Structures are given as structure tokens and as C-alpha cells.
Amino acid sequence: MSNFSSNDDALHSVFRRDLRTEWIARNRLHPLHDSVVSAQQGGEVRGPTGLLRKNPHVIGFIGPNGLKRIDRANGSFVAIGGKKRVPSAKDSQRPLHLVENPEGYIMVVGDMIGGRLTSHDKDILGLAHQLAAEKSKVAVVLVCFGENKETQCDLAGVDRVIHLEGNVFEGFAPEAGLSVLQQIETSYQPMHWLFPDSVHGGSDLGSRLAARLGERPATQAWQVTSEKTISRGASGSQDISRTTPRILMLMEECANAVEDTRHEALPLALEFDVSMAEGDHRLIDQGQIDVDSNAVPLAEAEFILSAGNGIHNWDQFHSAAAALRATEGASRVAVDDGFMPRSRQVGASGTWVTARVYLAVGISGAIQHMQGIGQCDKVVAINTDAGCDMVKRADLAVIADSEAILAELTRLAQQRELSKEEEESDAA
Amino acid sequence: MQPNVNVVSLVSIGRHPQSGRSRRAEQDGRAVELGLSLVGEALTVVHVGEDQDPVLRQYAGMGLPSMTVLSQGKECDALPVLTSFLKAQLPSVVLTGVRSESGESSGMLPYLLAEALGWPLVPRVAEILHIKDGQAEVLLALPRGQRRSVQVTLPFIASVDNAAQEARQTAFGPGLRATLHVETVDSVVDDAAIQWEMSAAKPRPKRLKVVKAKTAADRMKAATAKPVGGGGKIMKNETPAEKAQAIFDLLLEEKVVR
Ligand SMILES: Cc1cc2nc3c(=O)[nH]c(=O)nc-3n(C[C@H](O)[C@H](O)[C@H](O)COP(=O)(O)OP(=O)(O)OC[C@H]3O[C@@H](n4cnc5c(N)ncnc54)[C@H](O)[C@@H]3O)c2cc1C
Numbered sequence: 001m002s003n004f005s006s007n008d009d010a011l012h013s014v015f016r017r018d019l020r021t022e023w024i025a026r027n028r029l030h031p032l033h034d035s036v037v038s039a040q041q042g043g044e045v046r047g048p049t050g051l052l053r054k055n056p057h058v059i060g061f062i063g064p065n066g067l068k069r070i071d072r073a074n075g076s077f078v079a080i081g082g083k084k085r086v087p088s089a090k091d092s093q094r095p096l097h098l099v100e101n102p103e104g105y106i107m108v109v110g111d112m113i114g115g116r117l118t119s120h121d122k123d124i125l126g127l128a129h130q131l132a133a134e135k136s137k138v139a140v141v142l143v144c145f146g147e148n149k150e151t152q153c154d155l156a157g158v159d160r161v162i163h164l165e166g167n168v169f170e171g172f173a174p175e176a177g178l179s180v181l182q183q184i185e186t187s188y189q190p191m192h193w194l195f196p197d198s199v200h201g202g203s204d205l206g207s208r209l210a211a212r213l214g215e216r217p218a219t220q221a222w223q224v225t226s227e228k229t230i231s232r233g234a235s236g237s238q239d240i241s242r243t244t245p246r247i248l249m250l251m252e253e254c255a256n257a258v259e260d261t262r263h264e265a266l267p268l269a270l271e272f273d274v275s276m277a278e279g280d281h282r283l284i285d286q287g288q289i290d291v292d293s294n295a296v297p298l299a300e301a302e303f304i305l306s307a308g309n310g311i312h313n314w315d316q317f318h319s320a321a322a323a324l325r326a327t328e329g330a331s332r333v334a335v336d337d338g339f340m341p342r343s344r345q346v347g348a349s350g351t352w353v354t355a356r357v358y359l360a361v362g363i364s365g366a367i368q369h370m371q372g373i374g375q376c377d378k379v380v381a382i383n384t385d386a387g388c389d390m391v392k393r394a395d396l397a398v399i400a401d402s403e404a405i406l407a408e409l410t411r412l413a414q415q416r417e418l419s420k421e422e423e424e425s426d427a428a
Numbered sequence: 429m430q431p432n433v434n435v436v437s438l439v440s441i442g443r444h445p446q447s448g449r450s451r452r453a454e455q456d457g458r459a460v461e462l463g464l465s466l467v468g469e470a471l472t473v474v475h476v477g478e479d480q481d482p483v484l485r486q487y488a489g490m491g492l493p494s495m496t497v498l499s500q501g502k503e504c505d506a507l508p509v510l511t512s513f514l515k516a517q518l519p520s521v522v523l524t525g526v527r528s529e530s531g532e533s534s535g536m537l538p539y540l541l542a543e544a545l546g547w548p549l550v551p552r553v554a555e556i557l558h559i560k561d562g563q564a565e566v567l568l569a570l571p572r573g574q575r576r577s578v579q580v581t582l583p584f585i586a587s588v589d590n591a592a593q594e595a596r597q598t599a600f601g602p603g604l605r606a607t608l609h610v611e612t613v614d615s616v617v618d619d620a621a622i623q624w625e626m627s628a629a630k631p632r633p634k635r636l637k638v639v640k641a642k643t644a645a646d647r648m649k650a651a652t653a654k655p656v657g658g659g660g661k662i663m664k665n666e667t668p669a670e671k672a673q674a675i676f677d678l679l680l681e682e683k684v685v686r
Contacts, residue, residue, distance in 0.1 A: 064643070064645055065645065114682060114683065171576070172568065172576055172578055174551075199552070199570075199571045200571055203535065204551045204552075207535060207536055207539040208539055208549075210536065210539070211536065211539040211540050211542070211543040212543060216536075216620060217534070217536070218534075219532075219533070219534040219535060219536070220533070220534075222632060232533070232629060233531065233532045233533045233534075233626070234443060234529065234530050234531060234532075234533055235443055235445065235527070235528075235529040235530070235533055236533075236629060237443065237445075237448065237628070237629050238626050238627065238628060238629055239626070239627050239628070239629050239630055240532065240624050240625070240626055241624065241625045241627070242620075242623070242624045242625075253632070253635050256635075259640075281581075282548040282580060282581035282584070283548050283550070283578060283579075283580055283581075284578065284579040284580075285576065285578055286565075286576075286577040286578060286579055287576065287577065288570070288574055288575065288576050288577075288686065289567070289575050289576065289577050291573060291574060291575055295573070296572060296573035296574075297573065300571075300572045300573055301572060301573070302572045302574070302684055303679070303682075303684035303685075324679070324685060325685070326684075356682060356684065357678070357679060357682050357684045359675070359679075377682075378678065378682060379660075380675055380678060382675075386662065386664065391662065393660075394660045395660035395661070395678075396660055396661050396663070396674065396675065396678055397660055397661070397662045397663065398663050398671040398672075398674070398675060399662065399663065399664045400668055400671055401668075404668040405668055405671055405672050405675070407668075408668050408669055408671070408672030408673075409672045409675060409676060411672075412672060412673065412676045413676070413685065416685070
């Protein structure tokens with residue numbers, strides 16, 4: 001059964017107002033007014049000469065933004081409640097969604113680009129929970145291959161995880177992935193298989209599984225209930241509605257991601273021998289090949305080295321970009337000053353980029369520039385000014401002169417290239 | 429050019445995204461282009477469907493002396509017909525588009541063919557570099573303009589990505605003069621698809637950005653805040669070499685530097 005655990009001390013932290021004392025404190029003609037107010041202010045204080053002293057510091061209270069507020073209505077609720085409600089860590093934690101001894105499973109095979117759940121994956125996990133809610137004791141299982149760097153699986157709605165690591169799953173290895181999915185199919189007979197319909201491998205793996213199991217999937221599905229599925233057909237010009245099949249490949253924003261609950265994210269056992277996954281010897285992956293990183297459109301580039309007003313040695317910048325195989329970007333100032341072409345400008349009036357890693361060198365982080373990098377995963381800043389906005393946004397900020405750091409980076413990249421070449425010649 | 433391998437390109441009827449008129453499908457055109465660059469006029473181009481469709485002449489106009497049409501009605505399933513055709517022909521390479529532009533557009537056909545024939549499948553091919561000794565070296569188109577090189581044993585099926593060489597222009601006259609070999613086949617009606625309801629695509633609702641703030645002050649903050657990341661690491665006093673190493677480690681960890 002899936003239930004939500006309640007936190008026991010919830011009752012104690014409830015803020016209770018005493019309406020009667022509040023009312024007496026407001027009503028200066030009430031016979032008990034004086035005693036209530038003085039109790040509230042810690043009793044009356046008499047000075048050495050016997051005069052009644054008023055403590056100006058207890059008048060009023062501190063508002064939410066840290067400023068002192070004086071309540072002219074003289075009925076400061078906050079003070080009268082006695083203690084102000086302090087939000088505890090437990091309040092901000094979402095309730096835990098438990099699935100004990102699940103009877104059914106919904107498998108979500110995520111893209112996990114760079115080892116983390118994409119927003120597409122999270123939407124699909126949300127949809128899986130919509131489907132799971134219609135029956136009881138159904139667990140949503142995330143199936144992922146290779147490295148898993150995601151730390152927020154529990155918040156994204158993962159009840160169970162099947163995580164497979166190993167060299168066989170690296171790179172282009174559809175047959176190895178497929179043999180795992182087949183093993184899961186025989187062990188667990190999931191209610192549904194959900195895949196992202198994406199170019200990152202989700203639709204490929206989903207199609208392979210559907211062909212192997214001989215089941216007709218729904219592709220490009222965007223509205224799914226347990227009975228009916230609406231999917232796009234005829235290159236997106238038609239909606240096809242049909243009964244929901246067991247294998248679904250889903251478009252982006254097919255449902256809302258999980259937002260209100262926390263999940264267990266327990267590992268789910270799978271008897272799988274990685275040596276069995278050696279897969280098809282007819283397909284041999286020879287690895288990614290180097291493409292001209294500046295030929296990749298800026299909006300699509302995965303890794304951008306971006307230059308701003310803090311670059312003084314442009315030849316060095318270009319050679320650093322070439323050594324790191326990064327796509328070049330620039331701030332508007334660098335473009336306006338004529339150091340970079342307009343097509344390289346990142347930001348509100350340039351290109352909105354989606355890079356996974358954005359390395360900003362000598363860019364202050366004006367809002368027009370920040371808008372353009374809103375979708376970047378990791379931002380690294382190199383800047384001399386520790387207080388600038390780019391440093392605040394960055395996941396890793398280095399406070400140093402751009403020229404020195406770029407020189408070091410170029411050296412490191414060249415060193416790595418050399419050691420790789422040596423390895424290859426050793427192997428050959 | 430490798431004249432000794434047998435290459436088949438499968439083509440379908442496309443749909444112009446704006447006008448909705450039928451046209452030469454984008455990816456199928458590229459599949460024909462790729463086939464032509466591999467074996468020239470020895471390429472076999474196959475269409476399953478109605479033999480009278482004028483769009484077939486657009487494919488033929490790419491410089492094909494002839495085309496094969498396996499004639500059947502619109503509501504029939506292309507898969508069994510193609511499977512038996514390919515089993516009889518035994519080509520070394522079959523090229524298709526990734527997703528058709530009409531019908532269900534599921535993109536399942538190459539996968540089902542590969543499963544039925546027991547051949548390997550390479551998805552989203554950008555280029556076939558060479559075919560030698562029963563092996564082909566192909567480049568897969570990955571997202572973000574990246575390429576992956578894969579060696580695959582013949583015979584295989586490849587779906588051709590939009591990143592492949594664009595289809596050449598078609599010539600009207602040669603297209604009309606090309607011969608169509610029409611074969612009538614035993615076709616199977618696609619029963620499941622007949623029960624579906626088809627309708628013009630409804631625009632999908634845009635996702636709204638909902639701010640879940642309890643107080644007005646929080647909402648104000650959410651509306652005016654600058655995009656600020658969650659407090660990253662700041663390195664100030666280390667040597668330049670250490671700082672650069674930290675950056676380089678991050679690049680390696682994210683696998684953007686290989
Ligand atoms: C309508 C409008 C649209 C705009 N659109 C865009 C846009 O699309 N894209 C865009 O980028 N801008 C845009 N801008 C401009 C934007 O407001 C900023 O002026 C611009 O982004 C600043 O560029 P910068 O960070 O390179 O330069 P600066 O703000 O001058 O920052 C230079 C940074 O380099 C650092 N620095 C200096 N020397 C060194 C050194 N030796 N080593 C390391 N760091 C050093 C400094 O500390 C500073 O942080 C727009 C402006 C307007 C008004």
C-alpha cells in the first residue's frame with residue numbers, strides 16, 4: 001500500500017493563536033488590558049526612584065524582511081502568540097511516498113545525459129506516477145546505464161532504481177542495453193515501459209525493445225492515461241488516439257514532474273551477468289570522432305568557451321579553444337569591439353545557448369548575457385572580480401587573470417592529447 | 429563507388445510541413461542520395477504503396493533509371509511485403525529514413541525489418557565512409573553535431589538522419605521517363621491502425637511557469653530575482669596551475685574533454 005508518512009511532531013509546531021488575549025491586548029478599556037500587556041512585555045519594571053519604565057526595545061517586532069515594524073493597532077499577534085513559528089528543516093521536507101512489496105512495476109528508461117536526469121526524464125517519471133496512482137502497490141523504477149551522478153532521484157519520483165555499470169554500456173551499445181531490458185522483462189513483467197522519445201538514445205532503445213518483444217508501441221505520445229493515449233503522427237500533423245499500449249515513447253512535457261513527494265529510490269535487484277551483455281559483435285563502436293567544434297551551431301554546442309571584455313590576448317584565446325575543442329562564444333562587448341563575429345554573441349540579443357558546460361572568461365555577467373545561458377548545466381567563471389554576477393552564478397569560479405589560467409588550460413589540454421597519442425602508439 | 433554491393437533504399441510519400449501537400453520525403457530523399465553515392469545507378473529504390481503516385485516520379489528524377497513499386501492499398505501494412513521482398517533480394521545494405529512523414533510516423537519500420545531479418549541496425553546515419561571485406565564504416569549523427577564512428581558487418585539496415593548529405597534536385601523529364609516495375613503482392617491490412625481515431629493535431633498547451641510561493645514577499649522575490657546558481661565553489665588563493673587543474677578536472681568529469 002502506498003501511504004504518506006506523517007511527521008509526529010507536526011502538532012507541536014502548529015502555531016496556535018490565543019484570540020481572547022489578542023482581543024484583550026487590543027482593547028485598552030478592558031479591565032484585564034494592563035495585566036495582559038505587561039505580561040507580554042515581561043512584567044512592569046520600576047526604576048530606582050520607583051518610576052514605571054518603558055523599554056523601547058520591546059515595542060514592535062521584527063518583520064519578515066528584517067526591518068522593525070511597529071504595530072499601531074497595539075495587538076501584535078506575533079508577540080502574543082508567545083513563540084514565533086520557526087520553520088524547521090522537517091517542514092521543508094516533502095512527505096515520503098512508500099511502496100512496500102510492490103505488485104507491479106512501471107519501468108522508466110531515462111536518457112541520463114551526463115549521468116543526470118534530464119527534464120524530459122523527470123516529466124516521464126511524473127507521468128509514471130500518474131499511471132501508478134490508478135492502481136495500488138505499483139512502483140516506478142528508473143533503469144539507467146553507465147555512470148549515475150544524479151543526487152535527487154528521490155525528489156524526482158524514483159521508487160526503485162536498476163543501475164547497470166560497466167564498459168559494455170559505454171558509448172554506442174544498443175544490444176547490451178537491449179539484453180538488460182529483456183532480462184528485466186522476464187524478471188518483473190512491468191505494467192509499462194516508458195521511454196523518452198528523444199535523439200539521445202531513448203527512442204532507439206524503445207524501438208529495439210518493442211521490435212524484440214513484438215509489441216506495437218505508441219511513439220511521440222503526449223497525453224497518456226491508463227486507458228487512452230494520444231500521440232502525434234504524420235510528422236506531427238495528426239493526433240492518433242488509441243488504447244494505451246504497454247510500451248510508450250513520450251514527447252517532452254508529456255506530464256508534470258513530481259513536485260510534492262519524496263521517494264525511496266531503493267536499488268532493485270536484477271540477476272544479470274554483465275558478461276552476457278557482450279551483445280552483438282556485428283556492431284563495433286569505434287568511439288566518438290572529433291568534429292570541427294566551431295562548425296557546430298552555437299545554440300547546440302555542448303561545451304562553449306566564451307570570451308568577454310576581460311580577454312586581452314585573443315590569439316591565446318583562440319588557441320585555448322582549439323586545444324580544448326570548445327565552441328567559441330563571446331559577450332556583446334567582445335563582439336562590438338570587433339574581436340569576435342556577431343554570430344558568436346551569446347545572450348539576449350545573440351544566441352540562447354544550451355551548453356552542458358559554459359566556461360566564461362572575463363565576462364561580468366550582465367543580465368542580458370545571463371538570459372542567454374539560462375539553460376546551461378554547469379557554468380565555470382574565470383574573472384578578476386570576485387563580486388561579479390558571473391561568479392555568483394558559477395558552479396566553479398576562479399579568481400585570477402584570464403591570461404594565466406588560459407595558458408595553463410592550454411598546456412593541460414595539450415599534455416592530455418600527447419599522453420593519449422602515446423597510449424595509442426603503445427597499443428598499436 | 430562500390431559497384432559490387434547491393435544497396436536498397438526504401439522510400440515513402442512525404443508531406444510538406446506547411447502546405448501539407450505530398451512531396452519527396454526529406455530523409456528518404458537523403459537515403460536515395462546516400463545510396464546513389466555508394467553504388468550509383470545500380471541502386472534499387474523500393475516503394476510500397478500506390479503505384480500511380482506522382483511523388484514517385486520525383487524520386488526517379490534524382491537520376492534513377494528505374495524504381496520498384498510493391499503495389500498495395502493505403503491501409504495495408506508495408507512490413508510483411510518488404511520482409512519477403514528483402515528476403516528474396518538479399519541486399520547488403522538497406523537504407524531508410526528515420527521516421528516517415530505520413531501515416532503513423534512511428535519510425536519502427538527499420539527496427540521491425542532488422543528484427544525480422546535478423547540483421548544489425550544502425551540508427552541515424554550521417555555518412556557511410558566505406559564498405560570493404562563485408563564490413564562498413566558508418567558515421568552516426570549524435571545530438572549537438574557530434575559524430576560516432578561504428579563498424580558494422582554486412583548485411584545491415586541503416587536509417588538516415590537529417591545530417592546526411594541533402595538530396596539532389598530532381599529533374600522532371602528523366603523522372604517521367606524512368607520505368608516503374610510494379611509488382612502486385614499479397615498485402616495484409618493493418619487491423620490495429622484501423623481502430624485508431626485520427627484527427628488534426630491539436631496545439632499542445634504551453635507549460636506555465638507556476639511560482640509556488642506562500643507569501644507575497646516570496647512571489648516578489650521569484651519575479652525579480654536574477655538567475656543565481658546555488659552557491660558554487662570559489663577559488664581565490666591557489667596558484668594558477670591549481671586553479672586551471674580544478675577547471676580541467678571539471679571538464680573531464682563532465683566528459684566534454686575526451
Ligand atoms: C539592449 C541590450 C542588449 C544586450 N544584449 C547582450 C547580449 O545579447 N549578450 C551580451 O553578452 N551582452 C549584451 N548586452 C550588453 C551587456 O549589458 C553587457 O554590457 C555585456 O554583457 C558586458 O560584457 P562583458 O561581461 O564582456 O564586459 P564587462 O562588463 O566589461 O566585464 C568584463 C569582466 O572581465 C573581468 N576582467 C577584466 N580583466 C580581466 C582579466 N585580465 N582576467 C580576468 N577577468 C578580467 C572584469 O572583472 C569584468 O568582470 C546588451 C545590452 C543591451 C543594452
